[in-house]
Amino acid sequence: MELTSLGLYSQAIIVFAALVLFTSFVMLAQPRIQPLIYTFAWQGLLLAVVTVLVALVSKHPHLYISAALTVVLKVGLIPWLLYRLSVRLNMNYETESITNPSILLLGGAGLVVFSYFIALPIVHLSGLATRNTIAVSIAVELLGMLIMIARKTAMAQVIGFMSMENGLFFAAVVSTYGMPLIVELGVAFDVMVASILFGVFFFHLRDSFDSLDVSHLNRLSETDEAMPLAGAAEAEQP
Amino acid sequence: MILLEITLLAPLVGGLLLAFIGHRATAGWLNVATGAVTFVASLALALDVFDHGARLSAGKMFYIDAFNVYLVALTAFVGMTTSIFSRPYMRHEVERGRVTDRRMRLYHSMYQGFLFSMLLALSTNNLGIMWVAMESATLTTVLLVSLYRTPESIEAAWKYFVLCGVGIAQALFGTVLIYFAAENRPGGERGDTLLWTVLHDTTAGGLDPAVVSLAFVFLLVGYGTKVGLVPLHNWLPDAHSEGPTPMSAVLSGLLLNVALYALVRFKMLVDASLHMELAGHLMMGFGLLSFVVAGLFLHRQHDIKRMYSYSSIEHMGLMTFAFGIGGPLATFGALLHMTMNSLTKSAIFVTVGYASQLAGTQRIDRIRGLIRTQPGIGWGLLIGTVAIAGFPPFGVFISEFLLLMATMKSWPWLTIPLLFGFGVAFAGLFRHLQPMVFGEPPAGQKPVQANMLPVVVHLALVLWLGLSIPDFLSGWFEQATLLISGASLR
Numbered sequence: 001m002e003l004t005s006l007g008l009y010s011q012a013i014i015v016f017a018a019l020v021l022f023t024s025f026v027m028l029a030q031p032r033i034q035p036l037i038y039t040f041a042w043q044g045l046l047l048a049v050v051t052v053l054v055a056l057v058s059k060h061p062h063l064y065i066s067a068a069l070t071v072v073l074k075v076g077l078i079p080w081l082l083y084r085l086s087v088r089l090n091m092n093y094e095t096e097s098i099t100n101p102s103i104l105l106l107g108g109a110g111l112v113v114f115s116y117f118i119a120l121p122i123v124h125l126s127g128l129a130t131r132n133t134i135a136v137s138i139a140v141e142l143l144g145m146l147i148m149i150a151r152k153t154a155m156a157q158v159i160g161f162m163s164m165e166n167g168l169f170f171a172a173v174v175s176t177y178g179m180p181l182i183v184e185l186g187v188a189f190d191v192m193v194a195s196i197l198f199g200v201f202f203f204h205l206r207d208s209f210d211s212l213d214v215s216h217l218n219r220l221s222e223t224d225e226a227m228p229l230a231g232a233a234e235a236e237q238p
Numbered sequence: 239m240i241l242l243e244i245t246l247l248a249p250l251v252g253g254l255l256l257a258f259i260g261h262r263a264t265a266g267w268l269n270v271a272t273g274a275v276t277f278v279a280s281l282a283l284a285l286d287v288f289d290h291g292a293r294l295s296a297g298k299m300f301y302i303d304a305f306n307v308y309l310v311a312l313t314a315f316v317g318m319t320t321s322i323f324s325r326p327y328m329r330h331e332v333e334r335g336r337v338t339d340r341r342m343r344l345y346h347s348m349y350q351g352f353l354f355s356m357l358l359a360l361s362t363n364n365l366g367i368m369w370v371a372m373e374s375a376t377l378t379t380v381l382l383v384s385l386y387r388t389p390e391s392i393e394a395a396w397k398y399f400v401l402c403g404v405g406i407a408q409a410l411f412g413t414v415l416i417y418f419a420a421e422n423r424p425g426g427e428r429g430d431t432l433l434w435t436v437l438h439d440t441t442a443g444g445l446d447p448a449v450v451s452l453a454f455v456f457l458l459v460g461y462g463t464k465v466g467l468v469p470l471h472n473w474l475p476d477a478h479s480e481g482p483t484p485m486s487a488v489l490s491g492l493l494l495n496v497a498l499y500a501l502v503r504f505k506m507l508v509d510a511s512l513h514m515e516l517a518g519h520l521m522m523g524f525g526l527l528s529f530v531v532a533g534l535f536l537h538r539q540h541d542i543k544r545m546y547s548y549s550s551i552e553h554m555g556l557m558t559f560a561f562g563i564g565g566p567l568a569t570f571g572a573l574l575h576m577t578m579n580s581l582t583k584s585a586i587f588v589t590v591g592y593a594s595q596l597a598g599t600q601r602i603d604r605i606r607g608l609i610r611t612q613p614g615i616g617w618g619l620l621i622g623t624v625a626i627a628g629f630p631p632f633g634v635f636i637s638e639f640l641l642l643m644a645t646m647k648s649w650p651w652l653t654i655p656l657l658f659g660f661g662v663a664f665a666g667l668f669r670h671l672q673p674m675v676f677g678e679p680p681a682g683q684k685p686v687q688a689n690m691l692p693v694v695v696h697l698a699l700v701l702w703l704g705l706s707i708p709d710f711l712s713g714w715f716e717q718a719t720l721l722i723s724g725a726s727l728r
Contacts, residue, residue, distance in 0.1 A: 121448030122415070125422050141411060145404060154396075161403055168410050175418045180432055183366030187410070190373045194403065197380060201396060208389040217393040220476045 009057045010130070013174075016050045017133040020170065021112070024143040027163060028108050031095045033155055037082050040159050044074025047166055051173050054130055060177045069188050070169065078162060078195045085199050086155065089206060096153050104150050108143055115139040122175065130174040137174055141167025154205055154212040158198045165191055239295045241286060242302060244279035245310065246357055248272055249317075253350030260343030266325030269346050273318035276353065280314035283307060288714055294363065294435060301363035301435055304717035309499055310360050312577055316491050316584050317353045319692035323588045324349070324484035326689055330595060331482065336386055345385060345482070351378040352488065356496045366417075366432050368500055369410050372464065375493055376402045383481040394476035401473040402463060409460020409500075415453035416507065419445040437507055445511035454508045454517050457501065458524065464497035466551045467558060468528040474551060479543035479600065483591030486543055490550040491584035495576055498554060502561050506722060509564075521562030526652070528555025530659045536666025541600045542590050545670060546583070549626060552663050553579045559656075560641045561722075563648055569723040571640030573715050574707075578633040578700055579626070585696035586622040589615055592688045593674070602670050607679025612686070616675045618693045623671050625700050627664045633703035 006014075023043040030036045048070040055063035086092040098104065112135075119135035126134065144164030148157050169187075172179045179187070202212060209216045252272030259265055284307045287293060292303035302310070328345065331337050337345065355378055359371035376399065384395035413432075420431035423444040430436050459470065466474040478486045501521070508517040532552035539545035553575065560572035592615045597605040609616030625632035638660070645653050703711070720726050 118452060121446070121452060122418065125446050125449055126418070127422070138411075141407070145407075148400065148404060157400060161400070161407075164404070164407050168407060168414065171411060172414045172417075175414060176421050179366055179414065179417065180364070183364065183370065183432065186367060186370030187373075190370055190377065193374070193377050194399075197377060197399070200381070201384075201392070201399070204384060204387065204392045205396065208387070208392050214396065217396060219390050219393055220397075220480075 260346035261339035405463025412456030525559030568644035
C-alpha cells in the first residue's frame, strides 16, 4: 500500500506510532533514572495523541475518554509518583550500568521484526484504518518486557511494566478502536493501584536490602546447599 | 439474581468495614461472619442454578452457569473455613509480635478484597472484567505476602508482583486479540462482543482461526503464569511460603483454580472456532510438564510450605493436562480433582500453619514429633498428606483414577509419565512427612492452641466424596462437563 494514498490523519497516526516505538528504545538503553521517567511520560503523551487521532479518524467518541485517562495516569500521576519517589529515595542522579547496551538494542530491533511477523494474520484480517500500526503496538509491549528482563533496578522494572501496559493499551486502540469503556476503566484502576503498590514496595525494598537493585533478591532459591532460610528460622523463634 | 448480589457484596462491604476496624478483637469474628454470609448466599445461588439452569443478570454483566457456580460455592466455602482458622492463628501472630495493628487491618480488609475479586472473576460475563478481577486478585494479595516484612517475604512479594504482572499482561493481549477476532468476524455486527454469552453462543464458530490460535498462546502464557504452570511457576512457591498461612491456604486452594477456570473458558471458545486440538495439546504439554517437574522438586524442599506449594503446582498441572485431553471423562475428573485439591490443600495448609507455630520454624528438618507433642496436628498433617497423595478411600484417589482412565482411553502411552509422576510425588511427600509426624520431639516443644474444625470438616468432605459422590453433586458436575466438553458422560 502506498503511504501517500492514506488520509492525512492516518499518516499522522503512523508517524506518532513510530515515535511511541522510538521512546521504547530510548527507555531500553537509558541508564539514568530521571530521564527514564521523563521518557516514560513522553511515551504516554504520544500515546494519547495517537488515541485522539484514532478517535478523529474512526469517530469513536469514547476514545477521547481513553485518551484523557492516559494523560491523567500515564503523563500525570504515575510519572509524578515515580519522580517523587526517586527524589525521596535519593536516586534521581543514580546511573545503572547496563551490560552490553548495543546487543540489547539489537535484540530490541529483532523483537520489532518478530512483532511484524506475528502481526501478519491480524493485519490480514483487519479492515481498520490503523492496521499498519498493530505490529508497532506489539513491539512496544514486547520491548516493555525486555526492559523488565534486562534492567536491574526496581525503578527501571516498574517503568518497563508500565510501558508494557502502554503497549497493550496501544494494541487495543489500533486493533479494535479500544476495549469497551468499562474494561478500560477497570484496567486503568488496576494500573493506578499497581503503581501505588510499587511505590510502597520501593520503601520496603530499601529498608530490607538497602538498595533498589533487584539482583540482591536472591535469598529464595532451590539449591540444596544454600539453606537461605537459616537466618530467618532463628529470627522466628519467639 | 439477588443471591449473586449478596455473594459479591458481602465480601466487598466486609472488606471496606474491616479496613477501619480490622485490628479490633472482634474483627476476626466479623471476618468469619462475612465468610459465612457469602457461603450461605453462594450455596443458595448454586441450588437455584442447579434447579433452573444458567442465569444471565440484567445488563448482561454477570453470567452464572453450571461450571462457574460450583467454583463460586467452593471459593466461598474455603474462604469461610479459612477465616475460621485465621482468627486464632492471626491473634497468635499478633501476640508473638510479628504483625502490628495497622497490618491486621490491612490483612483482614485484603482477605475479603481477595475473595471479592475471585468471586467477581468467576461470575462476570465480560472477559475483560475477568482480566481486571484476576489482576486485582494479585494486587490484593501482594501486600499480604510481604505482611511479615522479612527480607525473604519482600523478595517473594516482589517476584509475585512482577512475574504475575508480566504474565497477566500477556493474557490481556490475548483478550484484546479475541475481541479483535470477534469484532472482525465475517458478517457479524459490532458491539458487546467481549461478553462470554455473545462470544460463545453466536460468534464462536466464525472467529478467524489464525488470530484465535495466536490469542490462545498469549492467554495460556498469561493465565498459565497464575495457574503456576512450569516454567512460569517461579513466583508460586515463594509467594505461598512467605505469607501468613491463611493466605497460603486460599492462594493454593482457590486462586489457582480461578486462573485455570479462565483458561478453560477461553479453551471452550478456541475449540469451537479452530476445529483442531491446538488448545488441548498445548494444555496437555504444559500440564504434564508441570506435573512431572513439580513432583521431582518435591524431593528437594527444606521448607514445609514450599513443599506443599510444589504439590499444588503438581496438581494444577494434572488438572490442566486433564482439561487438555478434553473428553467428558477427563473433564469430569478434572472438575472433581479441582474440588478435592482445594479442600485437601487448604486443610493441609491450615495444619502446616499450626505445625510451624508449634515448632517455631518452617524448616522441615526442625519440625519433629508432631504426633507425640500434639496428636491433633500430627494426625491432621498425616491424613491430609495421605489424602493429597491419592490414597483410597479419599476423594483425590477417585479423581486421579478417573484421570488415569481417561488418559488410558485416549492417549495410552501417556499413562507411563503419569504413573511415574504419581510415584515420584508420593515418595517426595512421604520422605519428608515421616520424620515430621513420627520422629522424636525436640525437648521443650509445647502444644499450641489449635482449632482443628476446618481441617476435620474438609478432610471429612474429601473422605465422604471418596466413598460416595451424592447425586446432586454428580449431577452438577455432569452439567458442567456437558458445558465444557460438549458431550455427556452417559
